[in-house]
Amino acid sequence: MKPENGENAENGEILTNGDSHIEGFGKNLLILKANDQIKELQTIIRDKTTTRSDFKFYADRLIRLVIEESLNQLPYSECSVVTPTGAIYDGLRYRSGNCGVSIVRSGEAMEQGLRECCRSIRIGKILIESDNETHEAKCIYARFPEDIAQRMVLLMYPIMSTGNTVVKAVEVLKDHGVAEDYIILSNLFCTPQAAHVVTQAFPNMKILTSEIHPHAPNHFGQRYFGTD
Amino acid sequence: MKPENGENAENGEILTNGDSHIEGFGKNLLILKANDQIKELQTIIRDKTTTRSDFKFYADRLIRLVIEESLNQLPYSECSVVTPTGAIYDGLRYRSGNCGVSIVRSGEAMEQGLRECCRSIRIGKILIESDNETHEAKCIYARFPEDIAQRMVLLMYPIMSTGNTVVKAVEVLKDHGVAEDYIILSNLFCTPQAAHVVTQAFPNMKILTSEIHPHAPNHFGQRYFGTD
Amino acid sequence: MKPENGENAENGEILTNGDSHIEGFGKNLLILKANDQIKELQTIIRDKTTTRSDFKFYADRLIRLVIEESLNQLPYSECSVVTPTGAIYDGLRYRSGNCGVSIVRSGEAMEQGLRECCRSIRIGKILIESDNETHEAKCIYARFPEDIAQRMVLLMYPIMSTGNTVVKAVEVLKDHGVAEDYIILSNLFCTPQAAHVVTQAFPNMKILTSEIHPHAPNHFGQRYFGTD
Amino acid sequence: MKPENGENAENGEILTNGDSHIEGFGKNLLILKANDQIKELQTIIRDKTTTRSDFKFYADRLIRLVIEESLNQLPYSECSVVTPTGAIYDGLRYRSGNCGVSIVRSGEAMEQGLRECCRSIRIGKILIESDNETHEAKCIYARFPEDIAQRMVLLMYPIMSTGNTVVKAVEVLKDHGVAEDYIILSNLFCTPQAAHVVTQAFPNMKILTSEIHPHAPNHFGQRYFGTD
Numbered sequence: 001m002k003p004e005n006g007e008n009a010e011n012g013e014i015l016t017n018g019d020s021h022i023e024g025f026g027k028n029l030l031i032l033k034a035n036d037q038i039k040e041l042q043t044i045i046r047d048k049t050t051t052r053s054d055f056k057f058y059a060d061r062l063i064r065l066v067i068e069e070s071l072n073q074l075p076y077s078e079c080s081v082v083t084p085t086g087a088i089y090d091g092l093r094y095r096s097g098n099c100g101v102s103i104v105r106s107g108e109a110m111e112q113g114l115r116e117c118c119r120s121i122r123i124g125k126i127l128i129e130s131d132n133e134t135h136e137a138k139c140i141y142a143r144f145p146e147d148i149a150q151r152m153v154l155l156m157y158p159i160m161s162t163g164n165t166v167v168k169a170v171e172v173l174k175d176h177g178v179a180e181d182y183i184i185l186s187n188l189f190c191t192p193q194a195a196h197v198v199t200q201a202f203p204n205m206k207i208l209t210s211e212i213h214p215h216a217p218n219h220f221g222q223r224y225f226g227t228d
Numbered sequence: 229m230k231p232e233n234g235e236n237a238e239n240g241e242i243l244t245n246g247d248s249h250i251e252g253f254g255k256n257l258l259i260l261k262a263n264d265q266i267k268e269l270q271t272i273i274r275d276k277t278t279t280r281s282d283f284k285f286y287a288d289r290l291i292r293l294v295i296e297e298s299l300n301q302l303p304y305s306e307c308s309v310v311t312p313t314g315a316i317y318d319g320l321r322y323r324s325g326n327c328g329v330s331i332v333r334s335g336e337a338m339e340q341g342l343r344e345c346c347r348s349i350r351i352g353k354i355l356i357e358s359d360n361e362t363h364e365a366k367c368i369y370a371r372f373p374e375d376i377a378q379r380m381v382l383l384m385y386p387i388m389s390t391g392n393t394v395v396k397a398v399e400v401l402k403d404h405g406v407a408e409d410y411i412i413l414s415n416l417f418c419t420p421q422a423a424h425v426v427t428q429a430f431p432n433m434k435i436l437t438s439e440i441h442p443h444a445p446n447h448f449g450q451r452y453f454g455t456d
Numbered sequence: 457m458k459p460e461n462g463e464n465a466e467n468g469e470i471l472t473n474g475d476s477h478i479e480g481f482g483k484n485l486l487i488l489k490a491n492d493q494i495k496e497l498q499t500i501i502r503d504k505t506t507t508r509s510d511f512k513f514y515a516d517r518l519i520r521l522v523i524e525e526s527l528n529q530l531p532y533s534e535c536s537v538v539t540p541t542g543a544i545y546d547g548l549r550y551r552s553g554n555c556g557v558s559i560v561r562s563g564e565a566m567e568q569g570l571r572e573c574c575r576s577i578r579i580g581k582i583l584i585e586s587d588n589e590t591h592e593a594k595c596i597y598a599r600f601p602e603d604i605a606q607r608m609v610l611l612m613y614p615i616m617s618t619g620n621t622v623v624k625a626v627e628v629l630k631d632h633g634v635a636e637d638y639i640i641l642s643n644l645f646c647t648p649q650a651a652h653v654v655t656q657a658f659p660n661m662k663i664l665t666s667e668i669h670p671h672a673p674n675h676f677g678q679r680y681f682g683t684d
Numbered sequence: 685m686k687p688e689n690g691e692n693a694e695n696g697e698i699l700t701n702g703d704s705h706i707e708g709f710g711k712n713l714l715i716l717k718a719n720d721q722i723k724e725l726q727t728i729i730r731d732k733t734t735t736r737s738d739f740k741f742y743a744d745r746l747i748r749l750v751i752e753e754s755l756n757q758l759p760y761s762e763c764s765v766v767t768p769t770g771a772i773y774d775g776l777r778y779r780s781g782n783c784g785v786s787i788v789r790s791g792e793a794m795e796q797g798l799r800e801c802c803r804s805i806r807i808g809k810i811l812i813e814s815d816n817e818t819h820e821a822k823c824i825y826a827r828f829p830e831d832i833a834q835r836m837v838l839l840m841y842p843i844m845s846t847g848n849t850v851v852k853a854v855e856v857l858k859d860h861g862v863a864e865d866y867i868i869l870s871n872l873f874c875t876p877q878a879a880h881v882v883t884q885a886f887p888n889m890k891i892l893t894s895e896i897h898p899h900a901p902n903h904f905g906q907r908y909f910g911t912d
Contacts, residue, residue, distance in 0.1 A: 043321065046319065047317070061296075064292065082275070083276055091267060092267040092268045123910065125788075141811060141825065146911075219312045227828055353561065355583065369583060372683055453579050454555070455581070492760050495775060505766075517752075537730055539731070540903045541899065545730040549724060550721075
């Protein structure tokens with residue numbers, strides 16, 4: 001369609017592989033269906049003339065859509081329920097034992113969206129910074145649910161340019177006993193470089209994003225929160 | 229998949245035609261992609277043991293997903309915006325001139341979801357009741373934006389059992405000068421009977437729903453609002 | 457302070473009587489504490505240059521404040537709870553059995569505010585219109601919780617100019633068995649004329665408002681919903 | 685009233701001094717009007733049997749009320765606006781140039797409440813931790829609006845037991861050029877000890893709280909976020 005924009009959808013469905021842009025990223029990198037409404041949200045977020053109020057409103061909409069698709073990756077069980085008229089309805093039920101973890105700071109923009117989908121989900125937090133001298137990513141703060149090793153983890157980070165911060169965050173989660181295939185990364189914008197780094201480091205982690213594009217909107221956190 | 233549940237999706241994409249379950253409904257009846265997370269929401273709404281608080285929370289989630297897909301049906305224009313780094317981004321922009329109209333009472337449950345996607349959209353309202361003697365559907369109240377004839381209309385009504393209420397509402401909209409193909413009906417649950425009635429009466433109106441099933445959850449309004 | 461603006465607060469507390477502006481309205485008409493922040497919200501709502509998006513945002517804030525004060529009028533019981541550290545805390549608990557009723561159309565703007573304070577409160581609805589010939593207020597639609605006669609009712613209507621609509625709505629509630637002193641009217645703006653009409657018709661009904669002023673902002677519903 | 689519960693209100697108004705419980709705290713420690721509805725919210729938050737879902741819902745309500753009162757402390761200007769009918773309305777307008785700063789982690793629970801009152805307010809963040817060896821409070825992370833020295837700052841921290849964390853956070857703000865009387869601390873629960881420490885360290889900083897009580901609900905962050 002518009003390969004120069006990094007769109008990866010041919011025909012309105014979620015692509016998991018076979019598209020030239022995501023070739024090599026493996027089967028676990030999923031791109032949100034690039035329909036008109038999502039493209040509109042991405043356009044508003046990219047546009048430098050968007051007001052902060054509008055930026056936050058439309059970013060929140062895109063966040064909710066990515067979160068919904070991320071939740072769709074969680075394991076579920078078949079179940080039967082009884083309706084008010086006494087009929088049996090064959091449905092699905094998510095397995096309990098999930099939690100969210102946001103990477104400070106921009107990942108925190110996704111916490112509210114997660115709460116609007118999962119009312120009382122536990123949400124942990126992790127803060128990664130680069131060492132001034134060695135430039136190595138270091139974890140300087142982490143708060144997780146006590147039993148995180150038994151939970152599926154929705155890791156939230158909206159913008160991936162290099163992938164270094166996410167790589168460190170996932171390492172910390174694994175150090176806390178979380179299995180790689182128990183982590184789902186919810187992301188809005190991702191560069192091809194970051195996609196390569198993260199999928200090669202953690203081939204068993206699912207990744208949801210709305211766009212792979214050489215230039216990520218790195219002003220996201222600054223616009224969303226209004227701070228440096 | 230589970231034809232007894234009225235699911236119409238084979239492979240995770242939006243079906244517009246060609247599926248045996250919706251054959252005969254025309255190309256304008258669209259069913260939301262029946263993935264696990266949507267199936268979970270439908271299950272919670274069907275389940276008679278769901279608390280009112282949970283019912284409203286999960287109904288709101290399903291409503292937002294249907295509203296997002298409905299907005300995706302609106303006409304858009306290509307546009308180019310400048311990003312904060314000075315790059316050009318080729319995107320999309322929705323054309324202005326839309327509004328919402330909720331059918332009292334259950335349609336009002338969808339107003340908040342529409343506002344969470346379109347911040348200051350105008351929302352009209354229409355009240356249809358059956359005449360006690362003739363059983364004919366009658367419009368007893370309507371408030372629309374003054375210039376509704378020039379607008380695309382998102383008509384909101386979550387449960388369609390017979391389709392009679394919607395048929396009357398669309399007639400009233402047409403009497404106010406709204407073209408049939410300027411109306412998008414946002415619906416959650418629809419019976420095959422209602423789908424036939426409405427698509428035959430208005431073949432040019434787009435219809436979005438999340439499920440076609442012989443038994444619609446008619447307790448929806450009662451559970452959502454807690455009133456008769 | 458600024459009597460020409462209908463402010464009735466001298467010193468930052470809720471006035472129930474004794475102030476010259478509300479003399480004659482009885483002890484059941486309560487005016488929200490007229491502090492700076494409420495005055496700011498009233499100013500934004502009055503200002504004709506306010507955008508629709510801002511109008512709704514600030515109206516929602518004022519609505520929540522009036523709703524909170526209205527809930528403060530509900531009956532409560534003393535209770536003791538045990539804290540996580542095992543201490544006893546002497547607190548209060550509201551008695552169950554409340555519901556909301558919005559008067560169509562502007563009263564519906566207050567439904568969301570009520571839900572943000574009382575998660576699963578039942579919300580009924582009543583539609584009053586003037587007869588074209590006799591100009592008499594008539595109820596043309598009502599949906600209440602089945603057991604409304606046993607409930608405290610929070611009646612929602614933001615703008616009172618003549619009071620006629622509210623008088624009719626209260627009569628309908630009383631016809632359904634609701635005692636006058638079981639009704640709390642939540643209102644934003646009220647004229648002195650309407651205050652007289654309503655307090656004289658129903659001296660035992662509690663009324664909460666944020667301002668009594670000769671000119672009510674009658675554009676409220678039009679601005680909030682964007683319709684006639 | 686119930687001095688054993690740390691209530692400080694005699695008569696439904698905001699107390700700023702003269703009450704025996706807050707004697708010695710100076711004129712800048714303000715306690716929210718202790719009415720029934722606020723007492724109910726405090727009771728639900730204290731109660732160890734409250735579900736996490738209810739805990740968050742009612743905590744959010746109390747947070748909004750404290751935030752509203754905090755905003756009421758901001759400086760304003762008189763202004764005149766023109767109403768849609770052409771009348772002049774003498775009102776108030778807040779001066780621009782405010783921002784929020786939340787203290788990680790529990791203070792982040794108040795960010796959403798602030799956004800629901802001030803749509804696009806900038807929100808900074810500060811992380812204070814105790815040194816494992818010296819037990820000294822240290823700032824290990826801070827993100828502020830670039831021009832914070834020119835802004836009024838709403839500092840958010842819901843539970844104060846010792847006051848040490850807040851003292852360090854205020855010191856960091858002052859190091860960034862924020863004047864002490866430009867800081868308003870929004871707090872839910874405060875011990876007398878913390879009230880003494882903070883008011884003596886910063887006599888010119890305004891402090892809003894809903895309760896002074898010997899035992900603060902230290903489980904707040906754990907319950908709100910579901911993490912340690």
